[in-house]
Every structure is written in structure tokens, then in C-alpha cells.
Amino acid sequence: MRVLITVPSLAREFGGPVAKAAALAEALRERGHVVRVAGAGSAGEPGSIGLGRIGGFHGTPVPASFAPLRRAVAGADVVHVIGYRDPVGTVAAFHARRRRVPFVFEPVGMMRPRVRSFALKLWFDSTIGRLVRDGTGALIVTSSVERDDLERGSVDRLRVRVRPNGVSFDGLWPLPDRGPLRARLGIAADVPLVVTLARLAAIKQLPTLVRAVAAAPPLHVLIAGPDEGDGTLASLREAARDPAVRGRIHVISGGLWGDDKASALAEADAFCLASDYESFGNAAAEAAGVGAPVVITHRCGVIDLLPGAHVVEAEDPLALGAALQEAIGDKDRASSQAAEVRERLSWATMAARQEAIYEEVS
DSSP: OEEEEEEEEOOGGGOHHHHHHHHHHHHHHHTTOEEEEEEEBOOOSTTEEEOBOSEEETTEEEOSOOHHHHHHHHTOSEEEEESSSOHHHHHHHHHHHHHTOOEEEEOTTOSSOOSSOHHHHHHHHHTTHHHHHHHOSEEEESSHHHHHHHHTTTOOGGGEEEOOOOOOOTTTSSOOOSSHHHHHHTOOTTSOEEEEESOBOGGGOHHHHHHHHHTSTTOEEEEEOBBOSSSHHHHHHHHHTSTTTTTSEEEETBOOOTHHHHHHHHHOSEEEEOOSOBSSOHHHHHHHHTTOOEEEETTBGGGGTOTTSEEEOTTOHHHHHHHHHHHHTTHHHHHHHHHHHHHHTOHHHHHHHHHHHHHHHO
């Protein structure tokens, strides 16, 4: 099968959709399919189609040319649009409908407007967005949480298919030795450490996590991620000045990547996502796959695949603090389940599920 996957941008800095497309494409190729990935920017990986870039709008790249995309759509047996409200996916869906090429649509949590530019997004959804939503053969979500969220927004449930994210543990497993990152941050080896790797954004409820730590001494917490620029970093720093947590909150606003990320997971006595909403929650899946006890809220989609997770209601610092303390004592059980989690979340497993969806719509 000839598969075209589109993403808003090929730049690694664009985040989740790019990594997802690359991993899914590789796993599908291993199953014998011919897969190309198209997006704004320069082609880098083999099989990618770079559309150039002439600028951006609200953080979304605008391609310099759509001609290569049109040709790729015409030569595909199925098109897979990853992302929403971006020029690449919208144009790909338009040309797929025009040429009667079946396509599937994966909104990666973007269907329901949650932050910024609500009026503009609602206008797009009621006009141009219909080209994508109404023409798709299947709307792919990564969890029951995302599915239920969309169905409350009047999405046709008969078109919805659940295919979780895969997770690559290359560079994470086996974990490095503990010690260096704690030494860098001035955290003693015997002090319980909770790690959160997430965007510094309001939806992540990071001040709630700080309040939970205040209720659960002697926990320390490391929070690392790129700054969303919505005021969360300032709120987080203000919360960290509370005498009840002073010296126990460690914030790395640029995020941790590669070896530094693996080091953070090695140091973790527990991992936490306190988010109001996560369509999936890759970071929690990665942590569980390397043996860290995981605490998540009931609004994190990865709950479907982590039956051993400690689950709490969102925005409840007392319950969260209790769950963190309980999770820290759960290290042996989490470690014993890690290999099973890695197998369950492998991209090879998810590619087989994706292949079945392609065959269904073709």
C-alpha cells in the first residue's frame, strides 16, 4: 500500500506530530508499505517531502509550495492527515477528496479549542475544517478520553477509531545510572523525587502539583519542559516561593531531551502528569515503560494502557499528594510491569492496528 502521511511541519521542534509520523512511517515500512511523510520545511529523513516555508501564522508554518503535496496525494492509495487547522493537512484533505483518494484524519487533541484564538478556530471549524472532518473515512483518536471528548462535540462516533500512540524507548532503556542529575540540582540521593516532563502550560496544572508537594513532605519535584508563554512559568515560580515547598521545587524551563531526559527518568521515584486534559500522555507512557510508578489524572488518555497507574481527579492537590506518596512505595511493582508496558506500546503493535484502519477505508 502507498501511504502518504502529512504533518504541519517536518521540523523536530514542532513536537509530537513529527515524532509520531516518523515512528509510524518506519513501522509501516517494516510491514511492507511504501510510506512518505510530507510537511512544511526541509526534507531530512528518507522518504520525506519538504514543502519549504515562507512564514508562519500563530506558530503554524506556511509552506512555500503545495505542488509536491498535490503530486504525492495523487500517487497515494491512502492519505493520513496528522494535525488540524494547518495548511498542509487541509490542502492534502482537499486534494484527496477531489481525487477520490481515501484519507484518515488524526487531530492529535486539536479538535476542541482549548487555548488562544477561540473565535478564529471556531470560524475555521465551521468552514474550511469541514473539508477535513466530513470527508474522512476514519477519525483516529489515541484514547477513550479523546474519543469521549470529541463525541461530546457532536462528532460522528461511527467514524471514530481508537489507535493509541506508540512509544519508542530508544535512548531511554536501559536507563543510565542514578546520581548525576540529582548532584546537579542539589538533591540528596535518599530524598524522594517526583518528575514531571511536560510543557509549562496552564492545562498541565503544575501549580496544583506544587500544592500537592506542600502537603506531602519530604518530596521534591523536578518539572522540565518548554515554556508555553501563557504565564504558567511565572505562576509556578510564585507557587514555589511558598515556605512549605521552598527548596523542593526544581524547574528547568527549557526542557530535558536525549540523555538528560533519560537521566531524569532514572532519578524518578515517581512520575506525575497532573493535567486537566491529555489526549494521550506520551511522557507518562515513557515513564511506565522504564519502570517508574506513574500518577495521572482521570483526564489523561494513557489511562487506557496503564492499569497500574495511580489515578486521581484533576485539580485536587490533597488527593494528588497522597497518590504521590503511595506511588513512591510502588517502585518494585512498576519495575516488574515495565517490559509488558514496552511491548504493549511498541510502534510495531500500533502499526498493525493502523494498517487495519487503512484497509477498512480503502
